[in-house]
Amino acid sequence: MNIVYCxxxxxxxxxxxxxxxxxxxxxxxxxxxxxLGRDRPDLLAALCAPSVRAVVNDEVAEAGRALAAGDxxxxxxxxxxx
Amino acid sequence: xxEVRAAPFDPGTELRRFAESGAGAGAIVSFTGIVRAGGEAxxxxxxxxxxxxxxxxxxxxxxxxxxxxxxxxIDLVIxxxxxxxxPGEPIVFVAAAAEHRRAAxxxxxxxxxxxxxxxxxxxxxxxxxxxxxxxxRGSDLADRERWEEGRDGRD
Numbered sequence: 001m002n003i004v005y006c007x008x009x010x011x012x013x014x015x016x017x018x019x020x021x022x023x024x025x026x027x028x029x030x031x032x033x034x035x036l037g038r039d040r041p042d043l044l045a046a047l048c049a050p051s052v053r054a055v056v057n058d059e060v061a062e063a064g065r066a067l068a069a070g071d072x073x074x075x076x077x078x079x080x081x082x
Numbered sequence: 083x084x085e086v087r088a089a090p091f092d093p094g095t096e097l098r099r100f101a102e103s104g105a106g107a108g109a110i111v112s113f114t115g116i117v118r119a120g121g122e123a124x125x126x127x128x129x130x131x132x133x134x135x136x137x138x139x140x141x142x143x144x145x146x147x148x149x150x151x152x153x154x155x156i157d158l159v160i161x162x163x164x165x166x167x168x169p170g171e172p173i174v175f176v177a178a179a180a181e182h183r184r185a186a187x188x189x190x191x192x193x194x195x196x197x198x199x200x201x202x203x204x205x206x207x208x209x210x211x212x213x214x215x216x217x218x219r220g221s222d223l224a225d226r227e228r229w230e231e232g233r234d235g236r237d
Contacts, residue, residue, distance in 0.1 A: 006134050007204025008215040058137050074134055080205035080216045 001067060003036065004074035012046045021069070029054045030063035032073060051078045084142050086133060088165040093175050100159050100177045107156050107179035111186040113194055119169035121207045121216075129173070130213075131164045132204040138164075145196045149178075153192070154185045160193065164203065192229055199226040 003020055005013040026035035033054070037044025046052065054061045055074040067073065093114040101110055117129045142160055149158060161175040174197065178189035205216040 004134060006202070007132050008206075010132065011215075055134070055137055058140060074137065076134065076137075076202055077204060077215075078218050079200065079202055080131075080218060 002072045007077045009046050009075050009077050012042050027067045029061050029065045047075055083159045084146055086139055086162045086164055091161055093172050096161060096175050104157050104179035108181050109183040109186040110179045111190045112177035113190045114172050115174040117167045117169050117171050117173050125209050126169055126207050128208040129167045130206040133164045134202050138202045142201055149189050149193055153189045155180050155189055195225045198222045
C-alpha cells in the first residue's frame with residue numbers, strides 16, 4: 001500500500017510517500033499508524049495525534065477501517081486556515 | 083471552474099474571463115487573497131503550501147457543490163495556488179455570479195469561510211528565523227460557524 005504524508009507530518013516522516021507492506025495484523029487504520037511509527041517515536045506521536053485524519057482512497061476513514069494491498073492511505077494534519 | 087495550480091495568476095484577467103462567461107448575471111462579486119508580508123512570527127520571505135492533489139480538489143469541489151445548492155447562483159470560480167509564494171502574490175481567487183447582488187456577496191463569503199477551515203492546504207511560513215507550520219486560527223473556525231444550521235436564519 002502507498003502511504004502519503006501531508007504538511008508537517010511529511011516533515012517529521014522525512015518523506016512524502018512510501019510503499020509499505022505491513023503484516024496482516026496491522027492492516028487497519030489504527031494499527032497501521034502504530035506500525036508505521038514502530039521505530040520512530042516522533043512519527044508515532046504525529047500519526048496518533050487525534051487531530052491527524054486518515055484518508056483512504058480519497059475518503060476520510062475511521063480507525064477500524066480495514067486496509068488492503070493497493071490502497072492509498074494519507075495522513076492529514078489540521079488544515080492551516082489563514 | 084475550480085483549479086489548484088502552482089503557476090501564478092492575475093486576478094484582473096481571471097475576473098474579466100469570468101465576467102465574459104457569466105451570461106445572464108446581474109451581479110458578480112470577487113475576492114482575492116494575497117500573501118501577507120507580516121506573519122504571526124514576524125517578517126515572511128515566502129509562504130509554502132502543501133496539498134494532497136486529488137483529495138484537495140475533491141474537497142473544494144464538494145464545497146462548491148454545496149454553495150450551488152444553498153444559494154441562488156449562476157456560476158462560480160475558485161482558483162487556489164500551491165507551492166512556494168512570495169508576499170504580495172495572489173494566493174486565492176473566488177468569484178460568484180448571480181442574478182442579484184446579495185447571493186453573489188454571500189456565496190463568496192461562504193466559500194472563503196469554508197476554504198479557510200476545510201480545504202486541505204498546509205502552510206509553512208519562511209522568515210529570517212527559519213520556517214514554521216501555520217495552525218488553523220480560532221477566528222477562522224468562528225467565521226465558519228456562522229453558516230451552520232440556524233445561524234443565518236436560512237435553515
